[in-house]
Amino acid sequence: MLPIPNLDDRMFEQMVLEARKTIPKLYPEWTDENEHDPGITLLQLMAWVTEMQQYYLNRVTERSERKFLKLLGIHPQPVKSAECEVTFTGAAQQLVLLKGTPLTAMDLRFETLGTLELVPAAVEKVLVRTETAAADYSSNNQAKIAFYAFGAEARKGAHLYLGFDRALPVDTEISLHVQLYDRYPVGMSQAEVRSGLTLSTARVVWSYAGAGVGGQSESWLPVENVSDATVHFTQSGEIKLQLQSEMKPMALYPADDRSRYWLCCTLEEDGYELSPKIEKVTLNTVRAAEQETFSEVTSWNSSGEPGQVFEASSYLAYTGLHTVQVRDEQGRWRDWHIVADLEACGPADRCCELHQDSVRRTTRLRFGDGTHGLVPLQGAKQVRLVAYTAAFDYNRYVGSTKGLPSQTLEISRGRVYKPDSMLLQVGYIPRGEDSVVWEDWTAVDDFDNSKSTDRHYVYDAGEGTIRFGNNEAGLVPRKAGEPNIRFLALQAGGGVRGNVKAGLVTGVAAAVTGDPGVSVTNPFPARGGLEAETLAQAKLRVQRELAAPTRAVTAEDYEAIAKTAPGLRVARVKAIPLYKPGMRDFPRVSAPAQMTVVVVPYSESDKPRAGKGFLQTIKMHLERYRLLTTELHVIPAEYIKVTVHAVVVMEPKYKSEQRAILLELKKLLQPMDRGPGAEGWRFGRTVYKGDIYGVISKMKGVAYVQDIWLDAEGEGFHKDGAGDIHIPPYALVYSGDHEVETIGITDL
Incomplete structure (x- = not known):
């Protein structure tokens, strides 16, 4: 026999007793606690109401919890398929691999998510040339060791060269996939990237080595850029190119051992917040998902x-x-x-x-x-x-309709299908005709909003069944003697098993490609595969989503939403209400209906500065959330260089510990978090001499600080009579070349 849970942890008598015990503390003048007193009667009434509420609340079933989630607009998410990029090699001739081409990874099936024109070429050499250096990163590209695409500084005029073993075909869509290094402390927002929403300050152009005038001399000719999902090398993605004429071989330093066929990517306009680092660039690459399409x-x-x-x-x-x-x-x-x-x-x-x-x-x-x-x-x-x-x-026919309400049919047969891939039809023969007509039926989560005329059905992934309505909530299909329920579209797949390691997607049949020499692999692991969301997980998700701002009203809203701008690594944000760029005497003088958002991108520089593309992307993102009456400004942070001059008296054996003091000062005066225990300087916070005294005084071996004075460089700051540096609200500080003189205490 199943144990009966205790639905009430506080009984009526217990609540009445606890209430009566509090009477002397709260109301000492209340001395009559007998049953005839109206106050005691009210206490008993409230205790009874509370007990009933607790009892029924504890009887909330899973079905009720799902209804409550639905009222909040939350539905448990279905199973999701893992995805990865797969690269094809070894083609002897030009081939077309269609969308949905089947691949295998052990006992799992993957399918390509796009059509790929497979060209018989391979990337042999990867070169990077800047104004000061030229390097061969071919081995890095093979081993997936990250290297800078345009050098560490990414200056205008830098070149990335890709050398191929044979000429790429003309008037053919060439697919290159660029995988950028992305394991930075500040991640890129996972928000859905809409077309044109992410902009880049930097700009690259592509060219190829072809025949010059008259077809005799070598020349760099422009490439028609069909599409660039990398947004000029700011994120991983696919680049599709097309050549208008034949390529010509060329020997190019430092890979001038023989002639090759070259593509060149030139940084025409710099301005990267973070210089792009490539882990791998591949040819003949397409995205694939762990799934099996039946129809x-x-x-x-x-x-x-x-x-x-x-x-x-x-x-x-x-x-x-x-x-x-x-x-x-x-x-x-x-x-x-x-x-x-x-x-x-x-x-x-x-x-x-x-x-x-x-x-x-x-x-x-x-x-x-x-x-x-x-x-x-x-x-x-x-x-x-x-x-x-x-x-x-044969299996696409589920069964026949009985004309009865709430008819249920089993469909899974041991498989879990993807609900968003289903398209179901029910057929019948109209009166006076001899041919079957078909009507589409729509999958819904439940029949709560279904009318009696709606052709709806419910798919239960856990039970592997579909259920029709009852003519009050959802239409009942017409009775038929033969199978008349069939799937037109259906896919299976999804789950954490699809998150396979790199190199495991290796199976492709020769009958599929038409070339027995073609092989496939996934250079990087598959990601994104999830099991169907449980009710407990959905309840945790609703707490997070309800806490997330959906409208930009307060300064905190603007800061939280700005950090979710798609395709960007936003390190810090500061929203300044009632401030307009260029104002003086703020906050004594304010500007109504103005909101200025100051952003700092993640960067390896001491002074991370957002470019115009970065700022425009965040502004476009915030425009969707701001109030109509608010004028929005997005600006980069201003940087004030602060230099500390100090004279410190040390214990004799620590007299030479100047380096440790300099490191602590650099850790204090920096715009971003750099390592454990480090904190970025707060926007607009005054640099007090007391801050510097505090940092130096607590260090080991310091007897006392004899003298400190501060210098600053930048725009918008001022130094008061006490020597403190006051910076504007949109500014941060960074360290200058600090000068620290140490004196032994015995030398005084």
Whole structure:
């Protein structure tokens, strides 16, 4: 027998007794504590109400907790797939690897998330040339040892050269993946990066070694930059390039042992907050996820014109079985027949042709012109191609509808599917017709907001079932004698097992690539794989999300939101209300409806300074959250150099310990945290001589500090009569070349 939990830890009698014991302390004039006293009656009433509340609160079930989370807009997150970059090598000829190409890592299946044009070339040499040096980092690139892409200073005019063993093809999309070093103390925000939201102050341009005028001399020709997900080498990502003419071999120092084919990346405009360090740059790289696709849908808009042609480009569309669906006048889906030739079709026949290009590996649909084959009606997402594996052909039919409320069917068969990948259809034969029409049904978390006419169903990943409504909350599917419930789109995968180590994604079938010499690997580990979120984890997440600001009202809101700007490493932020850049006598004089945000990027420099791209990115990010009545300014921090001059009297054996004092002063006067025990100087905080006295006096061997005076350099500060340095609210300090004179106590 299961133990019965104690739902109430405080009983009625206990609460009444505790309340009566407090009466003499709180109200000594209350002397009548007998049952007839109205006050005692009220105490008993409150104790009874409290006991009932505790009892029912302790009876909150898991289902109730999920409802409470839903009221807060929180749903437990489904399983997530791990992702990684995979690199293909060994191709003998140019190939096309379609989106969804299957790969294996031990017993796990991965699929590529994009189409890759595989070119028969490899990166042999990686060179970096600056105004003062030239270095060969090819071995670093092979061993994944980080090196500076444009030198430690990243000055304008620096070059990154990539040498290939053979010429890259012309008019072909070349895919380069750049993995930057990212293990810094300040991480990059994981917020979703929207297109155009992250800007870079620095700018790079690409060129390649080709034929000059007349095709005789060597020349550096510009490359058409198709896309740059690295945002000019500020984050890891893919760069897609395209050449307009043939490459020419060239011997380039310090890799001038033989001629190679070169791509050159030139830093045309500097301004990096953190000089980029490359761990690995690879060719023929695409992103892959741990998942298995059983069926997928590709949709197109129809113009309603005769002879329409649609093209799909995916692995499953090219290798799988196919079903073509088109909407009818009532918005229902009908399966159309795939024929070899539309000439054999009549004007009312629902048919189309399906052809495949073996070179580009594309799948093309062609519809009729109204004479030979029916023309699809005009509309958005009016035509779809369903592609599925041969093994899934039978399993895609879940079962038949019984016409009963809350019908439940088992679908998992030992697999956990990804809810966001599901597309379910239910079919029926309309009265007076002999062909089946299909309607899409939508997955929901529950039927709370479902009306009686909504085609909704609930997928329970834990039980591996789907459940339909009851005609009050969710529509009941029509009864059918044959299987009429099927999946059009379905994927499995996800979980922590997909977070495989580097080098484990190695399996790719020769039948998939068409070239037995092609191999694949993942240079870096797969990340991001998560199990489905438990209820306890969801409750912890809601606490964090409710505490996170969603509107920028207070200064603390601005500071917290600025640190989440996507694609940036924001080390420090200071929001100054009622301040406008250029104001004097602040805070004695203030500016209404003004908010100035001072930002400090993470940098290895003593004076980290945000560039215009960094500032603009944060401003664009904050603009989404600020109040309409607030004028926002985002500025870099100002730096005041503070130099300490001190005369310190030491114990005789510590007389030469000047270096230790200098290190402590440098640790005190710095704009950012540098190591354990170090703290960055607070924005706008005055540098008092007492701060310096305190730091030096507590050091071992110091007898006393004889004299201290401070010097400062910069804009906006002033030095008072006591020798203290007052800095503006948007400023920080950094250390100058401190001068410390030590005198032995016996020398006085």
